[in-house]
Amino acid sequence: MQIRNLKVAFRTYGGRVQALDLHRLDVRPGEILGLVGETGSGKSMTALSILRLLDRKAEVQSGEIIFQGEDLLKKTEVEMRTIRGRRITMVFQDPMSSLNPVFPVGEPLVRIIAAHEKVSFRAARQRAIDMLALVRLPSPEKVLSAYPHELSGGMRQRVMIAMALSSNPDLLLADEPTTALDVTIQAQILRLIEELRAHINASIVFITHNLGVVARIADRVAVMYAGDVVEIGSTADIFRNPGHPYTALLLQAIPRLGQKRGTLPVIEGTVPVVTHPQPGCYFYPRCPVRIERCRVERPEAKDLGDGHWVACWKQDGRLPPDNSEGNGEV
Amino acid sequence: MLRYIVRRLALGLVVLWGTTMVTFFVARVVPSDPAARWVGPRATVEEIARARQELGLDKPLYVQYIRYMSDLLHGNWGTSFVTHQPVLKDIATYLPASLELVISGIILAIIIGVPLGVISATHKGGLIDHLSRTFSIGAVSLPTFWMAMILQLIFFGHLHLLPVGGRLDMSIQLAYPVRRITGSYVLDSLLEGNWTVFGNSLLHLVLPAVTLAAYPLGLITRMTRSSMLEVLNEDYIRVARAYGVSERRITYWYALKNAIGPTVTVVALTFAYSLAGTFLIEAVFNWPGLGQYAANAVISGDYPAIMGVTILVAALYVVLNLAVDIVHALVDPRIKTG
Numbered sequence: 001m002q003i004r005n006l007k008v009a010f011r012t013y014g015g016r017v018q019a020l021d022l023h024r025l026d027v028r029p030g031e032i033l034g035l036v037g038e039t040g041s042g043k044s045m046t047a048l049s050i051l052r053l054l055d056r057k058a059e060v061q062s063g064e065i066i067f068q069g070e071d072l073l074k075k076t077e078v079e080m081r082t083i084r085g086r087r088i089t090m091v092f093q094d095p096m097s098s099l100n101p102v103f104p105v106g107e108p109l110v111r112i113i114a115a116h117e118k119v120s121f122r123a124a125r126q127r128a129i130d131m132l133a134l135v136r137l138p139s140p141e142k143v144l145s146a147y148p149h150e151l152s153g154g155m156r157q158r159v160m161i162a163m164a165l166s167s168n169p170d171l172l173l174a175d176e177p178t179t180a181l182d183v184t185i186q187a188q189i190l191r192l193i194e195e196l197r198a199h200i201n202a203s204i205v206f207i208t209h210n211l212g213v214v215a216r217i218a219d220r221v222a223v224m225y226a227g228d229v230v231e232i233g234s235t236a237d238i239f240r241n242p243g244h245p246y247t248a249l250l251l252q253a254i255p256r257l258g259q260k261r262g263t264l265p266v267i268e269g270t271v272p273v274v275t276h277p278q279p280g281c282y283f284y285p286r287c288p289v290r291i292e293r294c295r296v297e298r299p300e301a302k303d304l305g306d307g308h309w310v311a312c313w314k315q316d317g318r319l320p321p322d323n324s325e326g327n328g329e330v
Numbered sequence: 331m332l333r334y335i336v337r338r339l340a341l342g343l344v345v346l347w348g349t350t351m352v353t354f355f356v357a358r359v360v361p362s363d364p365a366a367r368w369v370g371p372r373a374t375v376e377e378i379a380r381a382r383q384e385l386g387l388d389k390p391l392y393v394q395y396i397r398y399m400s401d402l403l404h405g406n407w408g409t410s411f412v413t414h415q416p417v418l419k420d421i422a423t424y425l426p427a428s429l430e431l432v433i434s435g436i437i438l439a440i441i442i443g444v445p446l447g448v449i450s451a452t453h454k455g456g457l458i459d460h461l462s463r464t465f466s467i468g469a470v471s472l473p474t475f476w477m478a479m480i481l482q483l484i485f486f487g488h489l490h491l492l493p494v495g496g497r498l499d500m501s502i503q504l505a506y507p508v509r510r511i512t513g514s515y516v517l518d519s520l521l522e523g524n525w526t527v528f529g530n531s532l533l534h535l536v537l538p539a540v541t542l543a544a545y546p547l548g549l550i551t552r553m554t555r556s557s558m559l560e561v562l563n564e565d566y567i568r569v570a571r572a573y574g575v576s577e578r579r580i581t582y583w584y585a586l587k588n589a590i591g592p593t594v595t596v597v598a599l600t601f602a603y604s605l606a607g608t609f610l611i612e613a614v615f616n617w618p619g620l621g622q623y624a625a626n627a628v629i630s631g632d633y634p635a636i637m638g639v640t641i642l643v644a645a646l647y648v649v650l651n652l653a654v655d656i657v658h659a660l661v662d663p664r665i666k667t668g
Contacts, residue, residue, distance in 0.1 A: 051572055085573030092572075097565035102587050102662050112573050147663045163573065 426513025447554025
């Protein structure tokens with residue numbers, strides 16, 4: 001899947017807010033791409049844009065999202081319905097609110113399988129039970145007829161994952177699937193995803209603000225800032241040789257064992273709300289290594305080799321030697 | 331579940347007892363001389379005094395109350411001072427007409443109000459939404475007797491489409507007697523296969539039912555709209571969209587089941603309210619129902635009749651409230667009974 005020059009804006013009372021100005025994002029077949037960034041950097045917006053599920057106030061202004069050779073932005077609503085939940089599926093952040101409280105969890109699951117696979121309800125039910133067993137839910141038949149409030153958060157997220165995998169999708173969008181869970185449950189869900197990789201043919205876009213999670217499961221990492229990807233590359237490249245000062249600062253904010261105590265470094269300021277698009281780099285106000293050119297000219301992504309792209313004029317990601325460590329959460 | 335129902339009904343008895351107490355004493359605060367009414371317009375002072383004694387109205391209030399309650403517990407609801415008939419028999423005469431009117435009105439309100447509220451919510455801010463909101467505010471705030479008369483003016487006066495009042499044309503009532511089964515002309519004639527009466531009684535039902543439907547219709551529309559708006563913003567609705575579920579199924583199946591709770595409550599409460607509160611509609615359309623009976627009872631100080639109607643409506647509230655809670659528990663598994 002390739003996204004090119006995707007611009008999405010929100011209409012608000014204060015005027016138009018540029019939520020996404022995404023120049024380039026590729027997802028390779030079968031890979032897990034970690035999409036990281038601060039709150040408001042456009043990670044979830046990107047996922048919702050792919051499924052064309054942005055709410056009414058959002059407006060796609062330009063760009064293309066090529067999925068298997070076809071531009072999703074040119075699809076009709078009816079065509080999208082055959083793609084959603086079938087070729088592209090999504091796991092949402094909060095399993096507590098993702099399941100309809102007044103239906104047994106099996107109701108939508110079986111119905112969705114029956115609709116997408118064009119099989120009988122009986123066959124769909126069997127497939128649903130198999131899927132629930134696949135995500136290691138004990139007594140899947142019981143879970144199928146249980147109501148969401150009878151399941152724990154971890155179990156619900158397993159149900160959501162089963163739902164996302166039931167159609168054997170080509171692309172799975174996981175929007176912070178572990179953020180709302182306890183740390184121990186997070187670890188279990190991550191282990192499940194690792195274990196299931198053999199069964200999944202799908203590419204996975206794993207959205208998170210937790211760099212530890214990314215380091216653990218992602219093949220490649222894309223770092224988003226203010227609606228655009230500022231750096232993308234293999235997980236090893238990103239963690240060892242960050243090219244963008246923002247990435248470097250994020251990595252410094254991860255706490256490490258064995259280092260002397262002290263305050264964790266923070267990145268001063270917040271992600272800007274873009275009401276009036278500027279010519280320069282959006283990270284300019286917070287950047288420790290900025291130069292005059294950054295203020296007037298937007299850096300284009302440059303290939304540093306091996307598919308490691310960075311949108312920064314300096315491109316070496318070297319920081320002034322005053323920072324120490326952080327807490328790993330952006 | 332069964333234990334819950336029994337407990338709630340037991341609590342309901344307490345409510346009913348409280349209702350008899352309040353109604354009994356409040357009704358007697360209003361100055362009135364039921365004994366004089368009992369004996370008729372040309373009675374002597376002695377006759378009135380004797381009647382007062384017969385009816386027990388000369389006794390202290392608490393004695394009268396204890397006597398009434400003991401009769402009530404033995405199934406005797408007293409005798410109406412006005413009709414000289416047992417109150418229970420009077421109620422059996424007037425209740426079916428009211429039920430026929432209220433049930434058809436509420437059904438009409440549900441059939442129109444729920445879809446209108448849903449469409450209003452899914453098209454929020456659109457033309458349909460604005461029209462339906464204006465319509466529902468109008469339906470709630472127009473005085474019913476005024477609306478009744480306007481409807482009569484249009485459909486009887488100008489268009490000559492519908493009868494002005496009553497439950498049946500006099501000629502049809504005389505020519506085609508209907509055996510009384512439920513007390514509703516529409517149902518009884520249908521059961522008997524008497525199509526002339528069925529058609530005629532249905533025509534008579536239209537205007538009063540539409541008038542009665544207006545208020546609940548407005549409430550149901552607004553209630554459905556606002557709870558649908560809330561539910562449509564929930565995450566699980568977006569999840570359903572993300573899985574390619576059609577908008578229609580999302581709206582009328584996944585969202586509506588979540589949103590229907592408040593509407594159920596409104597329906598039940600307006601039902602109980604309408605049953606005794608339809609006096610104005612019944613008066614304008616000359617509909618011999620419970621509302622007219624109750625209003626007459628109040629005007630003429632007919633204590634047993636007042637008590638009878640009050641107890642009936644209070645019991646209905648108790649039962650309907652319980653029914654609402656049971657429906658809520660059936661719709662939403664998170665609600666526990668017990």
